Amino acid sequence: MSKSFIDKKSKLPLYKQLKILLMRYIEENLSEGDSLPIESEIEKLYGVSRATVRKTIDELVSEGVVKRIQGKGTFIQSKKIVQTAGAITSWTEEMRLRGKEIHTDNTLLLELEPSQKIREELKLSPNEKVICLKRTRYSDGEPIAIMINYMRGKFIPGFLEKGLQRESLYETLEEEYNIRLEKAYERIQARVATDLEAVELQIPPESALLHLTRVSYLKDGTPFELVEMSNRGDRYHYHIELNGRNKIKHIN
Incomplete structure (x- = not known):
């Protein structure tokens, strides 16, 4: 081994x-x-x-x-790959556990007026802005994913000025702001890459992507972050563990 x-x-x-x-x-x-x-x-x-x-x-x-x-x-017995549900781990943490060399490129950090979608997902107040962190993530020297994090700026004062202090955003949030994400919901869909995504990920135009949307919550149930991550379909596999079936109650 x-x-x-x-x-x-x-x-x-x-x-x-x-x-x-x-x-x-x-x-x-x-x-x-x-x-x-x-x-x-x-x-x-x-x-x-x-x-x-x-x-x-x-x-x-x-x-x-x-x-x-x-x-x-x-x-x-079976070579299926299972990622256990129920734990929020960062992309950096997942890659480190797999022994991958990681780095980040094309970092963009700014404050912006949220779109209607972001406003609804994070349940923002009318005048509330978000901090947007966009990155291209590399594994073993190869671009794997484009990640965009939209965070509620009022919970992370000074983040815009100081920037990302570590490779992992979640480590920065925990160490600098004592923010620990307790729950998250994810949606995954398959789609083709845009021209810009194809350039950033160094793949042919209209290559397959796995697009993940995650909304993460604080301990008190407050939505804090919306993540949009576009992953290369030829390099990224997403595995979910499912346990049992929900019983449907029939009313006679």
């Missing part, structure tokens, strides 16, 4: 970080029927406890990714 790193300062639980790294290793190196490295090897490589390793593997078993065979080991 290649060396990857667990970020012990991250808000994401260790077992969830380990799950992301193991899924990446499975996707890139193993086939169905291959054996997963033994628990002691995973524990040593990633610097986590045996309990963390077992909790992670338990989740992979429950999701049908691997199966345990008594006396033989743990084997790959």
Whole structure:
């Protein structure tokens, strides 16, 4: 197994970080029927406890990714990729967990009058403005996504003057403004790239994109941020974990 790193300062639980790294290793190196490295090897490589390793593997078993065979080991059952729902992670954090080299280009930061869509999504007051942060995000030297964050300026005084202090916006919000996002809703749609997006992402015109819209909320339920992210369809995969089915009540 290649060396990857667990970020012990991250808000994401260790077992969830380990799950992301193991899924990446499975996707890139193993086939169905291959054996997963033994628990002691995973524990040593990633610097986590045996309990963390077992909790992670338990989740992979429950999701049908691997199966345990008594006396033989743990084997790959399916190469599906699962991103666990329920945790808000930044793009920077996700890429770091996957061992990617990241950087940002074409950064634009300004205050603007919100469109009607932004005003409705963030439930803004009539005269309230937003701070817009637009970036092109690179992974291993390749442009992957165009990200635009619209944030309510009244919650982040001085942000426009100081700018982004770290690679991760969410780290800046947490460290500089004590803003922690507690809930978010996302919508995803497939579309083709505009001419400008094609230039920024270095792809042919009208290439496939996955467009994500996210509204993030503070602890008290106040909408704080609207994110519009256009991801290259040939480089970005979005995976969602679904649990069970809602029962429909029939009224006779």
